[in-house]
Amino acid sequence: MTEMVYGSMPGRVVEPVLPRWWRSIDRWSLAAVFLLFSIGMLLGLAASVPLAQRNGLDVFHYVQRQAFFGGLGLAVMVGISMMQPAMVRRLGVLGFLASFMALALLPVFGTDFGKGAVRWFSLGFASVQPSEFLKPGFIVLSAWLISASQDIGGPRGKSASFLILAVIVLLLAFQPDFGQAALILFGWGVVYFVAGAPLVLILSVIGLTGAAGFFAYNNSEHFARRINGFLSPEVDPRTQLGYATNAIQEGGFFGVGVGEGQVKWSLPDAHTDFIIAVAAEEYGLVLVLMIIALYTTIVVRSLFRLLRERDPFTRLAGAGLAAIFAVQAMINMGVAVRLLPAKGMTLPFVSYGGSSVIAAGITMGMLLALTRTRPQGEIAEILLRRGR
Amino acid sequence: MTRTPLRPLARILSAREKGENPDHIEAENKRLRAEASRDRQRGRAEGRLLILGFAFFVGFAVVGLRMGDLAASVPEEPRSFASGAQISAARADITDRKGRLLATNLSTHALYAHPKQMIDPPRVARELAALFPEMKPEDLERRFTDGRSFLWLRRKLSPEQMQAVHEIGDPGLLFGPRDMRLYPNGTLGAHILGGSSFGAEGVHSAEVIGTAGIERAMDARLRDPALASQPLALSIDLSVQTAMREVLDAGMVMMNAKGAAGILMDVRTGEVLSLVSLPDFDPNDRPNPLVKGDPADSPLFNRAVQGVYELGSTFKIFATAQALELGLVNPDTMVDANAPMRWGKHTINEFQRKNYGPKLSVTDVIVKSSNVGTARLALQIGAERQQSFLRRLGFFAPTSLELSEAPGARPLIPARWPEIVTITTSYGHGMSASPMHLATAYAAIANKGVMVQPTLLRREGTVEGVRVMSERTAQASVEMLRKVVTEGTASYAEVPGYAIAGKTGTADKPKRTGGYYKDKVINTFASIFPAEDPRYVLIVTLDEPVDTSGPEPRRTAGWTAVPVAAEVVRRVAPLLGVRPQIETLVPDAVSARRN
Numbered sequence: 001m002t003e004m005v006y007g008s009m010p011g012r013v014v015e016p017v018l019p020r021w022w023r024s025i026d027r028w029s030l031a032a033v034f035l036l037f038s039i040g041m042l043l044g045l046a047a048s049v050p051l052a053q054r055n056g057l058d059v060f061h062y063v064q065r066q067a068f069f070g071g072l073g074l075a076v077m078v079g080i081s082m083m084q085p086a087m088v089r090r091l092g093v094l095g096f097l098a099s100f101m102a103l104a105l106l107p108v109f110g111t112d113f114g115k116g117a118v119r120w121f122s123l124g125f126a127s128v129q130p131s132e133f134l135k136p137g138f139i140v141l142s143a144w145l146i147s148a149s150q151d152i153g154g155p156r157g158k159s160a161s162f163l164i165l166a167v168i169v170l171l172l173a174f175q176p177d178f179g180q181a182a183l184i185l186f187g188w189g190v191v192y193f194v195a196g197a198p199l200v201l202i203l204s205v206i207g208l209t210g211a212a213g214f215f216a217y218n219n220s221e222h223f224a225r226r227i228n229g230f231l232s233p234e235v236d237p238r239t240q241l242g243y244a245t246n247a248i249q250e251g252g253f254f255g256v257g258v259g260e261g262q263v264k265w266s267l268p269d270a271h272t273d274f275i276i277a278v279a280a281e282e283y284g285l286v287l288v289l290m291i292i293a294l295y296t297t298i299v300v301r302s303l304f305r306l307l308r309e310r311d312p313f314t315r316l317a318g319a320g321l322a323a324i325f326a327v328q329a330m331i332n333m334g335v336a337v338r339l340l341p342a343k344g345m346t347l348p349f350v351s352y353g354g355s356s357v358i359a360a361g362i363t364m365g366m367l368l369a370l371t372r373t374r375p376q377g378e379i380a381e382i383l384l385r386r387g388r
Numbered sequence: 389m390t391r392t393p394l395r396p397l398a399r400i401l402s403a404r405e406k407g408e409n410p411d412h413i414e415a416e417n418k419r420l421r422a423e424a425s426r427d428r429q430r431g432r433a434e435g436r437l438l439i440l441g442f443a444f445f446v447g448f449a450v451v452g453l454r455m456g457d458l459a460a461s462v463p464e465e466p467r468s469f470a471s472g473a474q475i476s477a478a479r480a481d482i483t484d485r486k487g488r489l490l491a492t493n494l495s496t497h498a499l500y501a502h503p504k505q506m507i508d509p510p511r512v513a514r515e516l517a518a519l520f521p522e523m524k525p526e527d528l529e530r531r532f533t534d535g536r537s538f539l540w541l542r543r544k545l546s547p548e549q550m551q552a553v554h555e556i557g558d559p560g561l562l563f564g565p566r567d568m569r570l571y572p573n574g575t576l577g578a579h580i581l582g583g584s585s586f587g588a589e590g591v592h593s594a595e596v597i598g599t600a601g602i603e604r605a606m607d608a609r610l611r612d613p614a615l616a617s618q619p620l621a622l623s624i625d626l627s628v629q630t631a632m633r634e635v636l637d638a639g640m641v642m643m644n645a646k647g648a649a650g651i652l653m654d655v656r657t658g659e660v661l662s663l664v665s666l667p668d669f670d671p672n673d674r675p676n677p678l679v680k681g682d683p684a685d686s687p688l689f690n691r692a693v694q695g696v697y698e699l700g701s702t703f704k705i706f707a708t709a710q711a712l713e714l715g716l717v718n719p720d721t722m723v724d725a726n727a728p729m730r731w732g733k734h735t736i737n738e739f740q741r742k743n744y745g746p747k748l749s750v751t752d753v754i755v756k757s758s759n760v761g762t763a764r765l766a767l768q769i770g771a772e773r774q775q776s777f778l779r780r781l782g783f784f785a786p787t788s789l790e791l792s793e794a795p796g797a798r799p800l801i802p803a804r805w806p807e808i809v810t811i812t813t814s815y816g817h818g819m820s821a822s823p824m825h826l827a828t829a830y831a832a833i834a835n836k837g838v839m840v841q842p843t844l845l846r847r848e849g850t851v852e853g854v855r856v857m858s859e860r861t862a863q864a865s866v867e868m869l870r871k872v873v874t875e876g877t878a879s880y881a882e883v884p885g886y887a888i889a890g891k892t893g894t895a896d897k898p899k900r901t902g903g904y905y906k907d908k909v910i911n912t913f914a915s916i917f918p919a920e921d922p923r924y925v926l927i928v929t930l931d932e933p934v935d936t937s938g939p940e941p942r943r944t945a946g947w948t949a950v951p952v953a954a955e956v957v958r959r960v961a962p963l964l965g966v967r968p969q970i971e972t973l974v975p976d977a978v979s980a981r982r983n
Contacts, residue, residue, distance in 0.1 A: 150429055152422050194436050196429060248458040285459040289452055296448040303441035307434050312426070315433055319440060326444045330451060337454040 021082050024372040029301050032294040033077065033349060033364055037070055037357075039291060040275070040350035047264045047271040047278040048352055062271065062352055069126075069354040073361030080365025081372070085314045088369050092140025092317070095362070099137055102130035103171055117175045131172060131180045132359035135324055136366055138168060139187045143317035146195045150312055158195075161188065179331070179345050183324055190323035191316045243267050244274050244336045247281035248288075255284030271352040273344050276336045291350065292333070298364075299326040305371040318370040321363055394418060478616035479569065479596050480609070482581065484626040485659070485846045487619070491581055491603070491671075493596070494570045497550050497563040499541040503532040506560025515556045516541070519549065532560075543586065544568055569596050569603075571671045577629055579665045579690040580622070580844060582792065583674040599674070600688070602844055604792035621846040623659035628652060631959040632662040639952030640666055640930065647931035649691035649823050650956065655831040655916075655925055657847045658840035660789070661964070663824075665691040691929065693789060694797045696820045700893030700945075702830075702914040703816030704762045705865055708750055709833065710777045711765045713861045719868060722747040725761040734808055736763050739894075739944070754868045755876035757892065759815045766814030771805045774813065780856045781829040781839065783821050790844045797822050816893055823912065827927045830914050833869075834922035837862035870919040877946040881915060881954045885968030886961050888954070889922070890915030892945035897932070908932050911945035913953040918966055926960075928953040 015023075041063065048062035058064075083091065102121065110118040111127075120127040142161035149157030165188045172181035193202065217224050247263035250256055261281035264270040270278050280288050302322040309315045325348060332347040334340035346353055348360040394417045400410040482491040506512055513528035520542065531539055544566060545553065553561055569584040571577075582601020586594040597611075598604035602622070610620060632650050640648040652662040669675050669687040678686045684695065711717045726745035729736040736759055738744060744758050753761030766774060778784065786795045800820040802809045812818035824842065832839035838853040857865075869889035873881045881888045893912040896904035911930045916922045933948040934941045942948070961968070 150425070152418065152425070190440065194433050194440070196432050196436075245458065248455065249461055252459050280455065280459065285456055288455050288459075292448050292452045292455070296445060299444045299448075300441050303437050303444070307437050310426075310430060312429060312433075315430075315437070319437060323440065323444075326447070330444075330447050333451045333455070337451065337458055339451065339454055 029298045032297045036349040073357040077361035077365035081368035083369045096137030096141045099130045099134040129355045132355045136363040139320035140317050147312035187320045187324040191320040194319045244277035247277040251281040251284045253285045255282050295329045302371045310376045314370045321367040481619035483619045484624045488626045493567045496568045497545050498566045502560050504537045512558045575668045578668040578671050583671040605790045625661045629662045633664045635956045643933035643948045645930040645933035649929040651827045651927045653827050653925045655835040657851045658842045692823045694793045697910045698895040700816040700895035701757045702891045702893035707762045707765050707814040709865045713857045719751045725758045727760045729760045755871050762814045763811040771810045787824045823927045823929045831925045833865050834916040878950045880950040887919035888917045889919040894945045909943045911949040913949035
């Protein structure tokens with residue numbers, strides 16, 4: 001009756017959170033991430049046992065830790081992927097501020113774990129590498145600044161983000177951690193590229209890099225030796241690279257068999273930087289191609305979904321996040337097959353490491369949040385265009 | 389593109405007329421402009437996202453293809469040799485003419501360290517220093533801890549040392565296989581073999597390269613992987629070499645000489661059966677060359693090949709042989725031997741200012757070793773013909789022996805050749821050559837006038853040579869040389885059963901400052917045996933010998949080099965299978981009774 005008199009109550013007709021999430025999320029990418037993580041756990045069962053034995057721990061100690069942190073990371077990912085882009089932006093900027101402070105404080109409170117570079121905070125039960133968390137935060141921040149700069153009368157976002165980039169790269173170079181510095185540089189480059197960097201600038205940067213490399217190759221004996229060593233077909237079989245190459249060759253197409261691999265016993269970084277070699281040796285090319293296909297699926301699908309995106313911030317941030325995710329995976333595998341010079345970089349979701357897997361969860365969560373299907377104002381546009 | 393103004397005057401005016409706020413028009417235009425720019429941005433971004441997606445796809449595809457390529461290739465087996473492939477450690481053995489080993493390879497290990505993998509550097513440093521006296525613990529510890537990741541510790545380890553290092557038990561100490569060159573006979577044949585050292589070195593193997601002697605001269609052959617399994621057979625006979633070295637060593641002590649050299653050569657094939665130079669060295673532990681002073685004082689110096697000496701009266705036979713060959717004289721022709729002989733401002737004397745004159749037969753010129761007689765013959769021959777004969781005998785060029793030192797041993801030839809040089813050269817002064825040159829030339833006489841190039845490699849079958857004199861001349865020269873032993877200066881060379889023919893030579897050593905020493909000589913005995921059918925040439929040279937068994941020191945070759953050479957023949961001839969000439973026994977009382 002009341003309804004007949006007053007009309008129905010103006011309730012909010014909003015879809016519940018979870019169904020909406022499930023409907024709009026990129027389910028293929030989500031599945032790929034879960035698959036990658038399971039493969040990582042499976043490989044960890046083999047690859048981290050020698051390390052645990054060396055350190056006198058329970059054989060599956062590292063597997064358990066990875067399960068815990070991986071679960072945390074995946075939960076964080078799912079949680080973040082439910083956010084709206086504006087929320088992602090807030091989170092990213094706040095995360096950036098926190099991790100930037102942490103990065104700046106590293107020389108004071110950080111430890112180097114005897115590896116010669118101060119990259120970690122030791123928290124007792126775990127260690128945190130701020131640069132892992134800085135990457136997604138910085139990408140979101142630059143995407144925000146650059147997209148804002150595209151508005152008429154907007155701030156000078158490109159210069160501002162470039163300035164921040166320079167500071168970060170300097171801080172990382174001081175650690176030294178050139179791998180992460182290069183990764184961040186590349187992420188920013190992708191954001192700037194998608195935002196419409198002038199082609200002349202891109203070409204001249206490529207040209208200058210090439211010229212600088214050529215100059216360095218001809219004038220610096222050290223640099224030339226490094227490059228020659230990388231280019232030479234022979235690899236000393238007692239180096240990590242030599243073992244990795246050998247493991248991939250031993251594995252062949254179908255692997256030597258579960259648990260039969262040898263490389264994990266010789267490589268100190270078998271469970272992190274060279275996990276792909278363990279995969280190749282024990283399960284063969286089949287599993288490696290599957291891992292590559294999963295990464296390709298995530299990256300290419302995300303980029304294609306962003307094609308339809310109309311909001312500049314979402315587009316830029318999504319492209320940047322997808323790029324750092326892809327490049328990190330590519331560098332890790334490229335090193336193992338000697339396509340790239342050696343550089344310690346983890347394989348997201350597959351490599352062992354608490355920081356790594358949580359940071360990957362954050363990155364992937366943001367990417368999933370940004371690639372969700374949203375109303376893109378198609379109807380409004382049609383109405384507004386008015387025959388244009 | 390035409391740019392629409394934000395406040396088009398016509399619309400503003402009409403709006404004002406209608407009483408509308410003209411700012412709305414500006415806001416509307418701003419919105420349209422932003423929208424247009426956004427559309428442009430979006431269009432461009434779409435293209436670039438496509439490019440990015442494509443680039444990442446290609447990137448992952450490349451990684452995948454490379455993985456497939458690697459997985460399809462066969463791993464290198466065995467692992468530890470993967471990077472040593474370029475270094476070929478194979479080196480052929482060297483044997484003597486009967487296949488007895490002169491040089492071979494021994495697998496040993498080199499010791500290196502990876503300090504980054506080292507658990508307890510101070511302890512390792514301490515224990516290594518205890519094992520190897522040449523290492524200092526502080527020094528080692530500093531090198532282990534200064535941040536390098538690799539360092540060599542020792543090039544060669546014996547199995548015992550290797551075990552001891554194993555027992556230190558540190559994972560940072562590692563071994564690399566090393567093929568070591570081993571000369572099982574020690575000093576025997578040291579100057580022939582020379583020595584070797586490591587060339588290019590890697591962790592997994594090292595190249596062995598020859599540094600001297602035949603190891604260096606035949607380096608390419610020895611390192612040829614295709615021939616690595618075939619040993620290089622030398623012309624040397626190890627037992628002969630042993631006997632020769634023993635006798636020369638004893639003779640050197642007995643004659644108080646500072647050096648000795650001996651060459652035994654097969655005249656028919658040119659094969660050098662033995663080549664000894666004393667003092668010698670152990671090629672397993674080759675000494676460093678002298679950095680100052682006379683290199684000839686180093687044991688590395690090969691007197692037989694590198695030593696270029698005035699060989700004295702041994703040269704006289706070349707003058708008589710050439711005179712016979714040219715038909716100027718026959719062995720019985722009497723020549724003027726009145727001493728002293730004056731030639732311009734020079735005076736030619738005989739030994740100890742004797743006078744064998746007024747006339748001597750050509751045979752006696754050789755038997756008595758008359759300088760004046762030889763000089764007269766040389767003057768008849770003339771400078772040009774003398775030079776061309778000596779050139780054909782090989783005295784003007786280095787020998788072709790397969791030793792790295794041979795090409796450097798160039799004979800010293802006078803720059804100009806006036807008649808006085810013709811005279812002095814005829815009795816072996818004024819020009820210098822090595823004992824090897826002399827052996828080659830004597831071999832030509834012994835081999836019926838045919839000269840064969842000397843070699844240190846075993847030769848199969850007959851060897852073609854160059855005829856340098858007629859068989860008759862050669863025959864006559866050997867007979868004259870035989871008389872030197874039976875009647876002349878080399879009477880100590882009479883060995884029962886073996887007829888030796890030869891010529892002594894005593895040359896004063898030249899001073900560095902010019903002129904000659906009075907009491908320093910080079911004594912040479914150049915011999916051929918057996919005289920009736922010459923097979924071998926033996927040259928024995930003693931450096932600064934002096935025989936002190938008599939009342940006064942004697943320095944002529946007849947007293948020093950000849951007895952040593954005789955002893956060599958006595959020892960060596962049976963080893964060579966030379967049948968002794970046994971005189972028919974006259975039955976005496978003892979043997980008669982037994983019969």
